[in-house]
Amino acid sequence: MMGRAILLRGGRLVDPSQRLDETGDVLLVDGVVEAVGRVGDVRRDGDAMETIECAGRVVSPGFIDVHCHLREPGREEVETIASGARAAAAGGFTAVCAMPNTDPVTDNQAAVGFIISQAKKAGGARVYPIGAISIGEKGETLAEFGEMVGAGAVAVSDDGMPVASAQLMRTALEYARTFGIPVADHCEEPTLARGGAMNEGLMSARLGLRGIPAEAEEIMAIRDILLARLTGGHIHLCHMSTKGSVELIRWGKERGINVTAEVCPHHLSLTEESVDGYNTNAKMNPPLRTAKDVEALQNGVKDGTIDVIATDHAPHHYDEKEREFADAPNGIIGLETALAVNLTWLVHRDIISVPMLVERMACAPARIFKLPGGTLRRGALADITVFDPDVTWTVDPSRFRSKGRNTPYAGMELRGRVDCTLVDGRIVYRRAE
Amino acid sequence: MSGALGKDLLGLEHLSSDQIRLILDTAEPFKEISERAIKKVPTLRGSTIVNLFFEASTRTRVSFEFAQKRLSADTVNVAAAGSSVSKGETLVDTARNLEAMRIDMVVIRHGASGAAQFLAERIESNVINAGDGTHEHPTQGLLDMLTLRDHFKRLDGLKVCICGDVLHSRVARSNIWGLLKMGATVGVCGPRSLLPNAIDQFGVTVFEHIEDAIQWADALNILRLQLERMQGGYIPSLREYNRVFGVSSERLARAPKDLLILHPGPMNRGVEIDSDVADGPHSVILNQVTNGVAVRMAVLYLLSGGKPELAEAAKGGGGR
Numbered sequence: 001m002m003g004r005a006i007l008l009r010g011g012r013l014v015d016p017s018q019r020l021d022e023t024g025d026v027l028l029v030d031g032v033v034e035a036v037g038r039v040g041d042v043r044r045d046g047d048a049m050e051t052i053e054c055a056g057r058v059v060s061p062g063f064i065d066v067h068c069h070l071r072e073p074g075r076e077e078v079e080t081i082a083s084g085a086r087a088a089a090a091g092g093f094t095a096v097c098a099m100p101n102t103d104p105v106t107d108n109q110a111a112v113g114f115i116i117s118q119a120k121k122a123g124g125a126r127v128y129p130i131g132a133i134s135i136g137e138k139g140e141t142l143a144e145f146g147e148m149v150g151a152g153a154v155a156v157s158d159d160g161m162p163v164a165s166a167q168l169m170r171t172a173l174e175y176a177r178t179f180g181i182p183v184a185d186h187c188e189e190p191t192l193a194r195g196g197a198m199n200e201g202l203m204s205a206r207l208g209l210r211g212i213p214a215e216a217e218e219i220m221a222i223r224d225i226l227l228a229r230l231t232g233g234h235i236h237l238c239h240m241s242t243k244g245s246v247e248l249i250r251w252g253k254e255r256g257i258n259v260t261a262e263v264c265p266h267h268l269s270l271t272e273e274s275v276d277g278y279n280t281n282a283k284m285n286p287p288l289r290t291a292k293d294v295e296a297l298q299n300g301v302k303d304g305t306i307d308v309i310a311t312d313h314a315p316h317h318y319d320e321k322e323r324e325f326a327d328a329p330n331g332i333i334g335l336e337t338a339l340a341v342n343l344t345w346l347v348h349r350d351i352i353s354v355p356m357l358v359e360r361m362a363c364a365p366a367r368i369f370k371l372p373g374g375t376l377r378r379g380a381l382a383d384i385t386v387f388d389p390d391v392t393w394t395v396d397p398s399r400f401r402s403k404g405r406n407t408p409y410a411g412m413e414l415r416g417r418v419d420c421t422l423v424d425g426r427i428v429y430r431r432a433e
Numbered sequence: 434m435s436g437a438l439g440k441d442l443l444g445l446e447h448l449s450s451d452q453i454r455l456i457l458d459t460a461e462p463f464k465e466i467s468e469r470a471i472k473k474v475p476t477l478r479g480s481t482i483v484n485l486f487f488e489a490s491t492r493t494r495v496s497f498e499f500a501q502k503r504l505s506a507d508t509v510n511v512a513a514a515g516s517s518v519s520k521g522e523t524l525v526d527t528a529r530n531l532e533a534m535r536i537d538m539v540v541i542r543h544g545a546s547g548a549a550q551f552l553a554e555r556i557e558s559n560v561i562n563a564g565d566g567t568h569e570h571p572t573q574g575l576l577d578m579l580t581l582r583d584h585f586k587r588l589d590g591l592k593v594c595i596c597g598d599v600l601h602s603r604v605a606r607s608n609i610w611g612l613l614k615m616g617a618t619v620g621v622c623g624p625r626s627l628l629p630n631a632i633d634q635f636g637v638t639v640f641e642h643i644e645d646a647i648q649w650a651d652a653l654n655i656l657r658l659q660l661e662r663m664q665g666g667y668i669p670s671l672r673e674y675n676r677v678f679g680v681s682s683e684r685l686a687r688a689p690k691d692l693l694i695l696h697p698g699p700m701n702r703g704v705e706i707d708s709d710v711a712d713g714p715h716s717v718i719l720n721q722v723t724n725g726v727a728v729r730m731a732v733l734y735l736l737s738g739g740k741p742e743l744a745e746a747a748k749g750g751g752g753r
Contacts, residue, residue: 205629206446208546208568208603213630278547322525324545326566 011054062094062383074103085124094383173233187220243296315404343416382425444569500729574607589616597656
């Protein structure tokens with residue numbers, strides 16, 4: 001009795017986990033990678049199998065987004081786990097990690113279980129819950145890491161709210177060691193950042209908007225790195241946005257401290273200039289910084305100081321963004337533009353190669369968050385992304401699977417697009433010709 | 434309608450020196466109307482203007498209203514308190530509702546930076562920024578420049594120091610951009626905690642000490658110190674502020690020349706400015722107020738499509 005089989009034929013197979021970068025075929029059977037080999041070598045005599053022609057396309061382990069906001073429970077009119085999982089699939093992501101700043105906060109085993117159960121019905125990318133560090137993300141009482149991990153949480157974070165108390169962060173890093181999970185922190189010194197709406201600098205001074213200095217992030221980044229040194233725990237620094245942060249992470253890694261870091265596509269491509277004219281779709285936290293920060297972050301991705309690229313996908317209703325800048329909420333959506341933005345700004349400008357991009361979007365996220373996937377090895381999960389690295393398209397938010405439309409890339413011409421996303425050996429997204 | 438200034442007046446940062454000069458020159462003939470016994474010309478007869486004030490204001494609102502009435506426009510004042518705004522209506526809905534009443538112009542004062550631009554992008558009526566958050570207050574910048582020009586007969590090469598809370602001041606920004614465009618040299622003086630960190634990139638000279646600013650400048654524009662800045666922790670006390678940064682006649686006496694003294698009001702006597710300076714012979718603080726009406730008449734006239742070369746005739750009662 002043979003199971004369901006799909007042959008991905010003639011693509012450029014890029015899998016940094018086994019230093020693979022060559023043209024070939026991949027055979028997926030019953031949700032696992034059955035064989036990888038040269039074109040024509042991979043056969044399955046006598047059985048019906050679906051074939052996807054991949055000539056001119058990159059075939060890679062499925063992308064994993066370790067940082068997104070799916071808004072369910074609580075804000076289902078803005079995004080649901082189902083719409084978010086479909087948006088993720090359309091963006092080439094086979095798995096996403098959902099941040100716990102939902103309503104109610106995902107700070108207990110039942111809440112984690114709810115997300116797992118909604119995700120099972122969603123039918124797009126896999127969704128892994130991240131549990132809160134503290135009850136209600138209030139920064140006071142430690143949440144039950146063990147119970148949440150038991151229910152399926154893969155990390156803990158109070159994302160959206162910085163962990164102001166160094167003592168709480170210390171305890172979280174120590175306590176998380178038992179469960180082998182990373183503690184992901186939104187680095188922001190709250191008294192310095194209070195009331196800030198954008199990067200502090202010339203643009204904020206011109207626009208008369210209260211700024212958030214780079215130091216608000218960097219002070220917390222180095223605090224967290226030092227606490228990781230103290231505790232031996234794994235600190236994962238979310239959405240790094242400044243040159244100084246890159247230097248501090250490099251300092252920590254050189255000393256063997258257990259620190260990993262992520263950066264978002266928007267911080268690798270846009271600057272505070274995008275805010276000019278009070279563009280609320282360029283408002284997020286941490287804010288867009290300067291050209292010198294963008295360059296340092298790109299170099300951090302290149303040299304490995306920054307481990308992963310994550311979206312910080314944050315949908316908002318258009319009414320919420322259609323208002324005075326200081327009052328508009330932080331965040332932009334990113335699942336359906338991440339690959340193209342990364343290709344356009346990093347690969348096509350010769351900052352990193354396609355294999356390096358796959359490492360940052362698929363392999364490293366799996367490794368750091370200890371998730372299945374991130375490789376095309378025989379026997380691995382059949383979670384695959386097939387993309388055209390060169391095709392040009394214009395971003396039209398009305399066509400997004402996400403319920404969100406809040407993107408600063410609307411109307412921009414980008415290069416590179418997902419053709420097909422497979423989860424568990426099944427096609428969950430295929431671009432219409 | 435839009436003329437030489439475009440549809441709206443949102444700030445001075447994006448105006449050209451020619452446009453600023455045009456407004457100042459257009460204000461000249463309008464000054465005289467306010468000196469007449471019958472202070473009214475029919476220039477904007479039939480125009481409907483809404484003064485939309487989300488923040489309390491006496492001077493600016495009254496000045497705009499006089500400018501409008503002296504040009505014969507029909508005006509309505511909307512204050513945020515007691516209006517639909519206090520019932521939670523969004524700015525965009527307020528704007529659309531006003532527009533639906535077929536108005537020609539909106540003068541807006543709002544606590545959020547960018548509110549005037551937000552409104553301007555969403556309605557077809559002309560929008561005049563009467564102060565948005567800590568961004569700009571263009572008509573104040575213009576009336577300050579008109580007052581300086583009246584006295585010195587030029588702006589080019591003039592040394593003007595803006596003193597006080599530049600960080601939170603929309604008046605400061607409009608003055609800096611306007612004066613720089615008109616060829617003046619601009620200084621700022623205040624505690625670093627009340628200056629934007631990026632002030633050095635504005636093309637201005639920063640003075641740490643008021644004594645140095647007084648030695649350097651031809652004119653001081655002394656900003657109101659918002660009393661809540663003390664609660665905000667930016668300065669320790671008003672007493673110390675006056676002692677370190679206050680403009681006093683003793684300090685001015687050590688200047689190499691007489692300095693012209695401007696203040697956008699309302700003043701905190703004995704804090705940023707001492708009474709004998711405010712009431713002294715070199716103070717043009719009340720001239721600023723008088724010029725405010727003329728500048729606002731000029732802006733209303735130009736935005737409504739008035740031809741600058743016809744301003745002289747317009748004040749005599751001609752059409753547009």
